[in-house]
Amino acid sequence: MWRFAGDDVPAARARVEAALAAGVTLFDTADIYGPDNGEPFGAAEALLGRVFAESPGLRDTMVLATKGGIVMGVPYDSSATYLASAIDASLARLGVDRIELWQIHRPDMLTHPQEAARALEDAHRAGKIAAIGVSNHSAAQAAALAKFLPVPLASHQPEFSALALGPLTDGVLDQAMAEEMAVLAWSPLGGGRLARPIDDHVHAVAALLDLKADAYGVSRAAAAYSWIMAHPARPIPIVGTQNPERIGEIPQALVPRWTRAEWYAVLQTSMGEKLP
Template sequence: MWRFAGDDVAAARARIEAAFDAGITLFDTADIYGPDNGEPFGAAEALLGRVLAETPALRDRMVLATKGGIRMGVPYDSGPTALAGAIDDSLARLGTDRVELYQIHRPDLLTHPQEVARTLDDARQAGKIVAIGVSNHTPAQAAALAHFLPVPLVSHQPEFSALHLAPLFDGIVDQAMERDMALLAWSPLGGGRLARAEDARSQAVAALLDAKAADAGVDRAAAAYSWIMVHPARPIPIVGTQNPQRIRAAADAYKPRWTRTEWYAVLQASMGESLP
């Protein structure tokens, strides 16, 4: 819901209903979503809150996730006062008494993970959040936070796509499998680079995705999502499109069937070199 913006509540509701039509139930937002769209801090959460206020039944159908810890001009603050306030403010904007998943958006290097853990667990025990995850954390940062929590971290949210392979090699995917954490892949289309395919590397990857898409009768985006999803960590691509038709088409990600040879061909095209 990074680009979930505007004042048209009916149009916003249509996007949510398109997601439900596609079998999508996880909705991932954040308090910082807004300024990148030329809107105020918290705007995406507030818009979702307006949708849920008009159609409360939608709330019961979704797994609602939000994130906090980024502050305009700071840039990061997960200190006890700031983080507790961010959680309460998010709930107020969303018009709900709890979220199923609360994630630290980016690590605050000036707050001890024990303090972060204490604030998050206080909110959990108060019923404000159900589960705790991290976004844009290294495996070591996630492990440090997990050490001080009385409950497991349930999710990692890294950037991951056929053009951004870092989680496969930096330990994030391995930690997610080791600890049975959900892997929520943001920017699974490479920030639009897979759609535009303007450079040689993107074009090489796109050509292989297009071949698989044609074979499965889907579009390139669905092939890109499916390439991520075939990994045994069972990554969940965070679909960012705001077009209801393309949201519905995301369900086509289940159609392609990748052979090992095909999957590794995409990986090597993205790497620009052959594996040993």
């Protein structure tokens, strides 16, 4: 919901309903979503809150996730005081009394993980958040936070796509499998580059995705999502389209099947080199 913006509540509701109709149940937002769209801090959460206010039944049909810890001009604050205030502010903007998954958006190097964990434990105990996750954290940073939490970390949210391969080798996906954490892959189309290739490298990756898409009668985007989902950590692509028609195509991602040779061909083309 990074680009979930505007003042048209019926149009916003239509996007939510299109996703639900397509079988999407996880809605991932953040308090920082707004300024990138020329809107105030918290605008995306506030718009979703207005949708809930007009159609209260929608709230109970989804797993609601949000994030906090990015502060304009700071840039990061995971102190206990700030995290507690950020969680309360998100609840107020969304107009809900509980968030299923609350994630620290980016790691704050000036906060001891025990301090951040204390605020998250308090919110969890109070019933404000049902589960705790991390976004843009290394495996070591996640492990340090997990050491001080009374409940397991539920999720990682890394950038992961056929163009952003870091989680495959930096330990994040390995940790997710070892600790049974969900993986929410943001920017699964490489920041839109896979949809609109602008150089030979991306064209080469897109060409392999097109072969798979053509073989199964789906879009290139669906092939890109399915490539991510083929990993045994079972990553969940965070689809960012705001077009109801394209939202309706999301289930196409469940169709393609990858052989090992095909999957590794995409990987090696993206790497620009052969694996040893």
